[in-house]
Amino acid sequence: MTGTSANERFEKAFDALEQAVDGRRIPGGVLGYADLEGKRLTRAVGSAAIVPQVRPMTTEMWFDLASLSKVLFTTSRILALACEGFIDLDAPLTTVIPDFRQYDPNCWERKVTFRQCLGHSTHFPAVEPIYTYGDDPARLRAFVLQREWARVETPVYSDINFILLGIALERLAGKPIRDLDPGAGFAFSGDPAETAATEHCAWRGHVMCGEVHDENCYALQGSGHAGLFGTVDAVLDHAENLLQRDIEGDPSVELMRTPLSDRRTHGWERPYENWHGGAHCSAETIGHTGFTGTSLYVDFERGYTWTLLTNRVHPSRHFESGIMTLRRLVSDRINGAKE
Template structure:
């Protein structure tokens, strides 16, 4: 079964979604032997003027930043011996909750716990409503006593990991090297538009959609990375071929290090093997890697353009595409 066969089998739901609900999409499939197929359809932008989408269009990857940048960056630091997964974040960020060093739960957070979302931290917080000075917001994240709760998928985990990367490398996230096919600063004219943001008063194109990442300077550990379909598939292929195998090890019923592990009803569909990992991004992006079947696929869309406040059917679309890629 070729990558092109799999893409052809899965593309009808994408075409239907673009015809009715989503401005544009790119679907890509790659197999372990390097066979690759990509197809783009629809619009990079509907407003303020109509522009077509193509294979090389940059997408705001949103939370794919967590697995395509932050997780690999942390694992490289582990490989270099700079940190261990079970070290506390305070080992890299000694001023974390510095006014309550003995009692603060945040000082007991570990890299493994944050990567696998096994912490007490909340899912999200509207930090951008507290101001837009990046340094002050970083200090606020580090000194806040976060409300405790059961483990949930949390942007805060990865904001803290992003700060740790900056501290350990001495390089701001916006200056961190990323492979070909990824960037922090895309050409707006070559980027898929996201939302007409009521807070910023414009259609977001070539600048990060996530409000907290924007307020933190344009990039954070949870969001800010842009990529092309080939950049995402390159990363997926490297994992298929054995790069960083530790990301395949389950840390909980639904989580690996950074990545989701297959569970009933997940966005990757039901047909993939139990040895599948994946992740999604709020803007309409996603990537999945089935190690048992030797295939990976990515669906990149701009489903939040021009507004997030519309039903786009993205959950059903992702599942339909995943099932068809695997069952082709």
């Protein structure tokens, strides 16, 4: 990283976001940066919605954080429970969900552990249209737990891993996810007037705004793989808290930093070739993305964090928004890459 100031690096990164909006690749977005020296920078550009009415983007806008929920909500809670001794990460999920695939006691699914789910080293498929199997959330949970899952030979990033972790959290708490505390500054829905719109859903028949975009999370009425809403400041607050807790030696943050494979830690990703976090992160960076156009990175070596929140699926996912290229460019500029 060059000697340029945080302000200069932020300006260059924001230019990349602004150009994506000006080029009509995405409707709008918010960029945020914070560090352990107390600096915080946020800026918005473009529109929070373009249909049915145009609304301007602001730094106070709420976002459907999509799969950032996996790290901001589910991973944090699973690791806290592990550190407090309530679960063993190397024990199978059946220690908390004993009825998981109960009709086939020798099946591979019953051997899957919490740590394997966190590291996406299971053999579940990437995704399944669970919402197409019914409308009752309790029955859909039973479907998830009792179906014979197609075994994917090479492990992939899978929503099923975190749907199961979410069910485990529900079992331990004795209540559904949406009755749990979403965390400081977060919620499981948003005020439509203050939330960036996502997609026009053909199934639900309208533009999603303030209700979860992910179809499976919507049908389950809460899940461990998606469903969290928050603002740029809420996301930065959470990431700053991780930086501070790491200095204090928090064991759950240590697990978030501990590699489980060449690409993954407990819940998070780590830098690899062609990573969405760019080519100039330190090796001590963790990050994650969300399908709606969100991303978050925490660099423990350099003591700062940045987040890019966009509504790139609005009004449709079926358009090449260039979000992966944008994430890399923004991250490289935040990290002072020479151009």
